[in-house]
Amino acid sequence: MSWSREEIAQRAAQELKDGFYVNLGIGIPTLVANYIPENVQVTLESENGMLGMGPFPYPDQVDPDLINAGKQTITELPQSSYFSSADSFAMIRGGHINLAILGAMQVAQNGDLANWMIPGKMIKGMGGAMDLVAGVNRVVVIMDHVAKDGSPKLLKACDLPLTGSGVTDLLITNLAVFEFEGEKPLLIELAPGVDLDEIKEKTEAEFDVCPKLKRHLHVQ
Amino acid sequence: MKKLKNNASEALEGVLFDGMTIMAGGFGLCGIPEHLIIALRDSGVKDITVISNNCGIDDFGLGILLQTRQIKKMISSYVGENKTFEKQYMSGELELEFNPQGTLAERCRAGGAGIAAFYTKTGVGTVIAEGKEHKEFNGKTYVMETGLVADLSLVKAWKADDEGNLVYRKTARNFNPVMATAGKVTIAEVEEHVSLGDLDPDYIHTPGIYVSNFIVGTDYKKPVEILTTREYVA
Numbered sequence: 001m002s003w004s005r006e007e008i009a010q011r012a013a014q015e016l017k018d019g020f021y022v023n024l025g026i027g028i029p030t031l032v033a034n035y036i037p038e039n040v041q042v043t044l045e046s047e048n049g050m051l052g053m054g055p056f057p058y059p060d061q062v063d064p065d066l067i068n069a070g071k072q073t074i075t076e077l078p079q080s081s082y083f084s085s086a087d088s089f090a091m092i093r094g095g096h097i098n099l100a101i102l103g104a105m106q107v108a109q110n111g112d113l114a115n116w117m118i119p120g121k122m123i124k125g126m127g128g129a130m131d132l133v134a135g136v137n138r139v140v141v142i143m144d145h146v147a148k149d150g151s152p153k154l155l156k157a158c159d160l161p162l163t164g165s166g167v168t169d170l171l172i173t174n175l176a177v178f179e180f181e182g183e184k185p186l187l188i189e190l191a192p193g194v195d196l197d198e199i200k201e202k203t204e205a206e207f208d209v210c211p212k213l214k215r216h217l218h219v220q
Numbered sequence: 221m222k223k224l225k226n227n228a229s230e231a232l233e234g235v236l237f238d239g240m241t242i243m244a245g246g247f248g249l250c251g252i253p254e255h256l257i258i259a260l261r262d263s264g265v266k267d268i269t270v271i272s273n274n275c276g277i278d279d280f281g282l283g284i285l286l287q288t289r290q291i292k293k294m295i296s297s298y299v300g301e302n303k304t305f306e307k308q309y310m311s312g313e314l315e316l317e318f319n320p321q322g323t324l325a326e327r328c329r330a331g332g333a334g335i336a337a338f339y340t341k342t343g344v345g346t347v348i349a350e351g352k353e354h355k356e357f358n359g360k361t362y363v364m365e366t367g368l369v370a371d372l373s374l375v376k377a378w379k380a381d382d383e384g385n386l387v388y389r390k391t392a393r394n395f396n397p398v399m400a401t402a403g404k405v406t407i408a409e410v411e412e413h414v415s416l417g418d419l420d421p422d423y424i425h426t427p428g429i430y431v432s433n434f435i436v437g438t439d440y441k442k443p444v445e446i447l448t449t450r451e452y453v454a
Contacts, residue, residue: 047321048247049394056450064250064442065378065392071248072448082390084397084425085247085273086329089322093342112345122310123318124300130348131322134341165345 001193002174008142010035011189012101012172015140016042023047023092023132025102026070028142032101043079045097047128049088052080069128089128093135100136102129104143104171106158109205111168111180113141114160126163133164145173145202152204154178154185175199178207189214223384223433224413228259231407231435235372236265239292243328243370243399244272244282248301248445251392252281253374253409255437260374261285269293271328271370273321273395278304280443289313295368297321301445320348323365325398330367332401332430337366373403377426377434380410381417384431385424393425400430408434 003011005028013035016022020042024030036042044053046068053068054075061075068074091097106114113133116126133139147153154171171178176199177189185207187199196209225231242260246252257276260268261284268291275294276283285291286304293315299305308314319327320342330338339362343349353364375396378389386408388396400406408426413436 046391048250048391050391056448058452059449062444062447062449063390064444065390067248067250067391067445069247071250071445073444073446074448076390082388082393084393085321085325085395086398089325093322093326093340122306125296125298125318126320126348127298128321130320130346131342134344135322162346 001191002145003191004174006031008172008174011177012140012142013037015099015101015138015170016040017098018042020098021045021051021096023097023100023136025100025129027103029101029103030070045088045091046074047088047092047132049083049085050076050080052077054080089131089135092128092131095135095137097136099138099140100132101140101142102132104141104153106153106155106160107141107143107168107171108155108158109184109207111166112158113139113163113168114158115163117161119161129163133167138169139167140170140172141168142172145175152202154203154205156205175202182208184208186210187213189216192216222382223428223431224382225433225435228255228409228435229262231433232256232259232263235405235407236260236263237371238265239267240265240371241269241271243368243373243403244270245373245375245394245396245399246281247273247391247394249276249281249443251376251388251394251396252276253376254281254441255409255435256374256407257282257284261288261290264290266290267292269295271295271324271368271399273297273324275299275302275305277301277445280441286314293317295319295324297324318348323348325395327365327368328395328398328402331369332398333367335367337364339364368402370399370403371405373399373406375400375406375408377408377410379412379414379419380408380431380434381414381419381428383416384408384428384434385419386410386426386428386431387419387423388425397426400426405432406430407432409437410434411437411440
């Protein structure tokens with residue numbers, strides 16, 4: 001047992017607080033928008049120059065001048081605003097965005113994050129990821145606990161090139177949740193049906209276990 | 221001086237030379253100067269260093285300048301959607317300098333504003349910061365990045381008046397306003413030319429001082445890279 005993609009997104013959505021300005025990365029992080037708690041109002045930023053991202057358009061509303069950072073067509077809301085890339089990254093770098101949720105290839109026990117290149121493969125570029133992890137107040141990382149070949153992704157040290165050093169604040173995997181505040185990550189939650197032994201077996205990083213470890217019976 | 225030119229090749233006349241540096245606005249295919257890029261291709265100018273967030277797709281936007289091998293070097297943050305790019309880069313024909321997106325935007329802003337360099341937290345501890353000057357401010361480490369200027373900036377706006385004042389539309393604004401400030405010569409292409417007084421001075425995004433001349437483009441293709449829609453629910 002573990003969390004599905006949707007359940008990971010649902011768990012990540014619990015990190016959203018009322019009034020937050022939030023940047024969601026491409027992939028599972030985008031799904032988080034579907035699970036924003038009802039009493040919580042957040043404003044989504046898109047780093048290509050928009051605050052207040054609306055839902056995908058109806059087929060007859062598609063506007064090629066209105067896309068998100070993943071190049072998907074989107075819509076605006078009554079509170080939306082547009083601005084240049086320089087203004088966009090000024091708000092990111094300047095610490096005005098409360099929370100970023102993004103995917104990762106590897107996370108190290110000191111909070112190092114690698115999510116932009118695999119040596120030997122064609123590198124696509126880091127886009128805005130390095131600016132986001134360096135500038136946003138709280139960085140929530142989402143990834144599968146192990147790689148497709150079963151190797152751990154929460155490591156003592158990343159072997160892939162870094163996106164940022166010591167930038168991870170919270171890690172949500174399909175098996176568990178870790179907080180990054182002290183010297184080592186702190187295991188704070190286990191997904192349903194997952195026990196501590198499984199986490200130890202599938203994690204290379206050293207971590208502490210929270211005395212009040214939360215064991216989920218089902219999501220939420 | 222009349223800033224409105226009849227067509228893209230007239231706008232580019234006397235500006236182009238081999239080995240030049242050109243900035244091009246746009247994010248993906250959104251807000252790119254599509255007609256000016258075609259005119260660049262037709263001009264045959266070569267060994268260009270292009271500063272642009274992306275490099276178009278194989279057959280549209282800056283990608284068409286790869287097909288004709290006119291680009292020597294790209295300075296970008298993301299080049300994922302282009303097979304020609306991958307081929308030329310892997311074979312060593314094309315140089316590539318990755319900049320984090322916000323660093324790229326700020327380098328253009330700084331260049332246009334006469335700021336030689338600035339310090340940012342972005343990229344500290346990564347390959348991007350290797351070999352660059354580091355400095356501590358208030359206990360935090362920053363890396364120095366330099367301002368960028370170009371021989372020519374090509375931008376896409378929605379509307380221009382005779383003065384060259386520009387207004388952009390929605391997320392097609394992106395890198396265009398900053399790049400407009402950082403070109404020794406800046407040429408804009410717009411969808412609508414309006415009379416002086418038609419643009420409210422309070423709502424002008426790029427003041428005409430930055431715009432050397434402009435053209436009105438027709439038949440905009442504006443391809444959508446990733447069409448995402450939702451269904452009407454009855």
